[in-house]
Amino acid sequence: MNAKRQLHLTVLGSGSWGSVLADVLAKNGHAVTIYGRNPQEIAEINEHHTNTHYIANLHMDESIAATTDLRQAVTGAAAIFFVIPTQAIRSVAEKVGAILNEEGNRPFLISAAKGLEEGSLDRISQVLSQSIPAAVRGxxxxxxxxxxxxxxxKRDITTLTAASANDDAAAWVQWIVMNDFMRIYTSPDVVGVELGGAIKNVIAIGAGAIHGLGYGDNTKAALMTRGLAEMARLGVAFGADPLTFSGLSGLGDLIVTCTSTNSRNWRCGNxxxxxEPLQHILDTMGMVVEGVPTAKAAHDLSSQAQVDMPICEAIYEVLYRQRPLQDSIDALMGRIAKPEIDF
Structure with missing residues (x-):
C-alpha cells in the first residue's frame, strides 16, 4: 500500500473478526482505530497488541489505536467498518450518526457483520441507511x-465480496482491503450478498447439529446443497441475482461455515x-452466535414473503420451539417428493 495514500479507518467492534480486520488494514498501510466497549480488552490491544479472549496467537500491528470512546474512534475517519453483533448495530449506528452530524467527515460505511435484525427483519445495509442520514455519510x-x-x-488466502449500489464505492473498498493474501471481488447485488451471509449461519447450526447426532458426509452434503437452494429462493424473492448464491457470499461462505470448527454457529449446532440445552450453549460460547437470532428473523421473513424454507424452518423450530432434532430430521425426510430445481 502506498504510504502517501494512507487513510484513517475505523473498525467498530473488538471481537475476533474486528481485531483481525483492523490488523489487515493497518498492515496495508492505513491509520486504524479500533473501538470496543470492554476497557480490559482495549487496554490489552494498546499495551500488548493482542486480544487473547477472542483470537489467540494474533500480534496486532502496533500502530493500531484502540479506544472505548466512540467519538474519538469515528472523528475524521474516511471509512467506518461495522463489525459488531447484528442486533446491536442500530443503536451504535444512531450514535455514530449523531457524531457525524457534528463532525462532517462523511465516511463510507462498511458492514462486515452478517445477520438480519430481529423485529424489523432488516438487512444491515437497511439498518445503516435508516440510522445514519445520507447527508452525513458516504x-x-x-x-x-x-x-x-x-x-x-495466519494470512491464509482469503477471498471476499464488496457489494454496493455504487460500483465506485465497492471498488474503493476493494482497493483498501486487498493485499497479497486477501483478494476482494466487487458486486452490485447488495441484497444477495447480505442474505447469503445471514442465512448461511442458520444452515451452519444445522450442519453442526447433524454432526453432533452422528450423521456423516452424505447428510452434510444434502443439508448444504438444499440449504443453498433455500438461500437462493429467499434472495430471488427480494430481488437478488440467483448467481450471487453460487459465489463467495453464498456457496463460499456456506462451505466454510458448515465444515469448520472455527464456526461458532457450527459449534452451537454440534x-x-x-x-446440550441451547441457553447453556449461548451462555458459555463466549461469543455471539449470529445464526440463532437470524433463524427467527429468517422464519418471519420467509413467512412474510411466502417462501418455502423447510431446513431453516426446522432449525427455527429446534431453537425456538424446542422440537427434538431427530423429529425435525424425520419430518424433512418425509416431505412430499418434488423436482430438485424448483423456484
Missing part, C-alpha cells in the same frame, strides 16, 4: 464471504446435537 458497502478470523490471522 456510500454503504457490504464486505462478506468465507473469512474465519483465525485463518485470516453441541445441540450432543444434547
Amino acid at each position: 456510500d454503504i458497502v457490504i464486505l462478506s464471504g468465507p473469512s474465519h478470523a483465525e485463518d485470516v490471522a 453441541r445441540l446435537g450432543q444434547g
